[in-house]
Amino acid sequence: MTTAQGARARARNEVTAAIKEEARRQVAAEGAAKLSLRAVARELGMVSSALYRYFPSRDELLTALIIDAYDALGAAAEKARDIAADAAPAARFTAVCEAVRDWALGHPHEYALIYGSPVPGYAAPETTIPSAARTGLVLVGIVRDAHQGPGLADLPLPDALRPEAERMAAELAPDLPPEAAAALIAAWAQLFGLVSFELFGQFHKVVEDRERFFRHAVTGLARGVGLR
Amino acid sequence: MTTAQGARARARNEVTAAIKEEARRQVAAEGAAKLSLRAVARELGMVSSALYRYFPSRDELLTALIIDAYDALGAAAEKARDIAADAAPAARFTAVCEAVRDWALGHPHEYALIYGSPVPGYAAPETTIPSAARTGLVLVGIVRDAHQGPGLADLPLPDALRPEAERMAAELAPDLPPEAAAALIAAWAQLFGLVSFELFGQFHKVVEDRERFFRHAVTGLARGVGLR
DNA sequence: ACCAAAAAAAGAGCAGTGCTCTTGCAATGG
DNA sequence: CCATTGCAAGAGCACTGCTCTTTTTTTGGT
Structure with a gap:
């Protein structure tokens, strides 16, 4: 056979x-x-x-590469999480952030492929979603674990956003308080803002000591999701 | 003549x-x-x-468009700052952030041109720098003004980053404390992370009420640079 | 072992791209 | 007035993604 x-x-x-x-x-x-x-x-x-x-078509080939890139980044994030399994939540969080940055610096074009401007007229098919979600889920997991334990700062949440925050929490992390879910998604986007700016050259002549700067910035992100 | x-x-x-x-x-x-x-x-x-x-060449034509796009976004940011001239610093800050988002939503392809993945092999010439800096300078100005007055939260700054933070402050806002300069640059990158994620489709099936979510997130950014 | 059917490879061709080089024309200014 | 200069046009090169047709190869049942 x-x-x-x-x-x-x-x-x-x-x-x-x-x-x-x-x-x-x-x-x-x-x-x-x-x-x-x-x-x-x-x-x-x-x-x-x-x-x-x-x-x-060429687009289909690109889609295959996109999925691979998402998976490679997701795997790097998961690996960093596992290595830092015994560290405090905040340290685990920043470790994953640094893994994301490291992978991006090591694979700039593949990073651009998934987090750069999408090709106009090309919509990524649904099949990319699971792979695309992996990295985010790693961050969700860390914050979720932290919320099982003690010592979390309480986060602000305006009334206007509460319904949306509850929906987001229900959909991607049911055991996470809505304000944490909202903060986490924001931090997630902001993390990639930091990485993209560095990689796409926006920090040219602005940030020199990028490693340390990034470290500091993601510490702020961790604080923003309630970790410390 | x-x-x-x-x-x-x-x-x-x-x-x-x-x-x-x-x-x-x-x-x-x-x-x-x-x-x-x-x-x-x-x-x-x-x-x-x-x-x-x-x-x-085609690249030269693109460069011209890039400069125009930077200038258009910078103008939109400046306009928002001027309209909110009498508001509190935090409100002025978020108003500019929302202007950035609005411009991006209204000109997605031009936004992608300047904040998306750079064309490989194409390095933006130095002539784009002044235009590219405009939007950032608007944010710098708001935070600088706020630091003349009272009521600013003090920001953390690890010793390891102090030299770099001092250098950054000296270069782009001499009358800004180093910790504020570092926080501001991070917030700047994070702002564009939020906008890019929304525009490039990463919020698909994640964030629905994007307007409100963005408002909440940039309020956090303002807090992150010491405003409240 | 043969042979029809299915799969893969090859070739030719279409319409498009950025860019270069040469040729002809027209406005400019000494 | 006429040489110089700026500009437009055309042809052509080396590419691109993609399609359609023909040829070759591999497969599985008789």
């Missing part, structure tokens, strides 16, 4: 993997904008039209 | 302006990635090669 129709299927998987690998190489080297199906095919010694048997 | 060599020069300025206008139209409609010199030329009834007399 596995050898019968497995031969073709295996070959197919291998070629698919090779295409993705070469495409990722090109994205890492030159950026998503310069990813060219023809160049991928050329590098793999096949003709460009053959590639369409594996990916129906 | 103005008519002598002004005739040609005037025609040149007019054509240059028309090119920029049409290019901006295309960016606003389809995004920077789909900006095509040939399409611009076609729309203007000229041949593509003629366009190179006005802009030496």
